Amino acid sequence: MDEIIRFLLEHPPFSQLPLLQIQRLASQVQIEYFGQGVPILVQGGKPSTFLYVIRRGSVDMVRERDGVKDVTETYGEGESFGYVSLIQGKAPIATVRAREATLCYLIPAATFQQLRRDYPAFAQFFARSISERLEQALQHRHATAAPELFQTRLRDLITQPVVTIAPDTTVREAARKMRDAQVSAVLVDLPPYGILDASSGIVTDRDLRNRVVAEGLDYNAPITQVMSAPAITMPADSLVFEGLLQMMERGVHHLPLSEGGLIIGIVNYGDMLRLQSNNPLLLPQRLVRAHSEADLRAYTDQVTATVGALLDAGARVSDIGRAVAAAHDALLIHIIREAEAELGAPPCPYAWLVLGSEGRYEQTLRTDQDNALIYADNAPDDAEAYFAALADRVVEQLVRCGFPRCPGNVMATNPQWRQPRAVWQNYFRQWIEVPNEEALLQTAIFFDHRPVYGTLDTEASLRPIIRRTRESRVFLGRLARAALRQTAPINFFRQLVLERRGEQRGLIDLKYRGTAMIVDLARLFALEAGIPETNTIARLRQSAKISSLGETSAEELVAAFELLGLLRLRWQYRQLSQGETPGNQVEVAKLTPLERRELKEALRAVAAAQHGVAVTYQTQLIA
């Protein structure tokens, strides 16, 4: 009997009841055992007469609609079911079936109702679960029907067709055309004529004011004299947030949007401002006004807070990652420019690379720095000293902004990772040709690089070498084996495999046995397909058709990646809000039933993909 009391004491909402009530409750309990597959409640059948609390085992909620049966949720130890039917006195809305041999404590209806009457918190627990479920369904519908603001893509802001003028148009004619069409910008069709490609020019209201009226230019001058060409464009699928950043950085108010090399519309600053209320789109504006260190620090804190807001609003982790990357990139550029201003112009072209999760656009919370610097070959002698000083300043400033130094010293301050182009090319060649343990470790960091600042073309310098991985079966084989070192923690019976003992008991690491496994798989598929992308989702989607991955598996992995990322981020935020240090270890018992179910599905997709890789690469055969 004491065990039953103890069990109830450990599980909400019973844990909120006074001990005396729990003791009384325990004496009212009935116990029932259900063999695997046995229906406990039947959809549309007799109303539930008990609140069922799972003592051992788990149950599936199966909802049948239009003849299709769908497992909507899975409940495990300590969780309750049957209360919707019990509270409403109506037929169960779903069939509850024992997923494995299951032992339940049954609380009789009268006792349950008495507790609901006497203890508002107890009543609320069950009420909240019902509304929570509705809300979830609603949110799901909402997200598919009307994307949230932060998920808005620039293309969604296009309201008018593009107005085009020929290059021999006069300034006056151009102004009239803009007035008549009621637009604040027009494109200038430049060779090749008739095609609005990225080489097109642009003329805006501001140009007419600043370059014509203010300068006293002849109204009959050709428009080519006042236009900007080529116009700064952005891919139509970029986030509004990114568009806004681009405008800030480049000092423009109009952005032609490109798709497949052609311009399909123009959005302006006003269009974007109309979208925003109290939302994260305002963030980059703060950066422009940021002057002191405190401003920068406040900015990064704001980014962290924004992640929380995005999370609450139901954003996908991939969108959050892109938004954070845009915000952090802006900060990094700001810091590098300040350093350049202090040190003087760089002695030769260079590029500042971000690596790892930042390089993949997958950073959500502030993490350790991972960066590197590459500069041109044949640099003047003082180049090394200059870039050493630059790296010092930038890294130091990033530390002040809340990005700790990399414990593995993968930073541009480390001379090993601050080298001319030729040295970097050698590094990559070496890693690919001799894929030993250390090389595989470096692969995971450096193959996921992305230039954030600088004029050196890293794509042209490094990607051709990286593309060689496609032909190297040995390299790919080793990479495959490394990607399978961690296995998805799920067994044949779709049960989570949790640590059973020690401090890790009941925990699951959503990074090392979650997202990181997918990142590794995506890198493998991308290198196999010779795709330059670093972002995990982009890698999966783009390599789906041309690697051993396959499209169905790709979409499954994408969904799994979003989900594991979301679970992890939600968990980290929960920890942050409780004043704890965010970690990757999740207590499975504290996840909601839905989260637990999603976790299982995601891990199942990972396990399936890993199995595919093992078969393709015959990983057991590689020495």
Added chain:
Amino acid sequence: MFLFRRRPAHLAEPVAAYLDAPRPDPALPWRAVPYTVIDVETTGLNPRRDALLAIGLVDIDEGRVRLDRCWQTLVRPPEDAPVNPESIRVHGLLPQDVADAPPTEQVLPMLLERLRGRVLVVHVAAVDIGFLRAALRRLYGVDPRGPAIDTARLALHLHHDQRVLSGFDQEPALQLRALAERAGLPVYAEHNALNDALTTAQLFLAQASEYESHGATRLRDLLRAGGCLR
């Protein structure tokens, strides 16, 4: 009829009612049968020499263990069978714990009333039913009456079936705790009469479900596999 052979002429009312209650129909589905699961703590393992110290029982109705219908009592042993120090280690009951408890002759009528018309379920009949029989014979000159089911016997039977099917050849550990754990059931603190009855009750539900899943759904099937008292 032979059960009535040794029935004395004048029996106390609870005893008569106990003996006269109709037996559950073996053709009934097992869930339709009322059961009482009983466990006893004693001064030793020999029913003829040792004495009862505690009785715990819990009912099963409609396939559900009813904690609202559990019952337990301590029993004062007779002067000539004191709590022996060896057994204290098992049940943890000290002489002073049972000094003020009612003696067997007071407890037995209450117990019989609880058992009337129900199928008895015990784990290892030799002990629990052995002590019940010894007490009934001593005080009323009657035998306990069936039907009764022994969960240890059910375990052996299930194990035997399993062995035939899968070539498994180890004898199962028949301790209550081992069996409960193997069935994935929680074990309540051991060697407390009520807790052991509760653990036995859960084990019985799991076993009955197992038979049910093989199509053996009636009381008769359970009696055939684990019956221990006519």
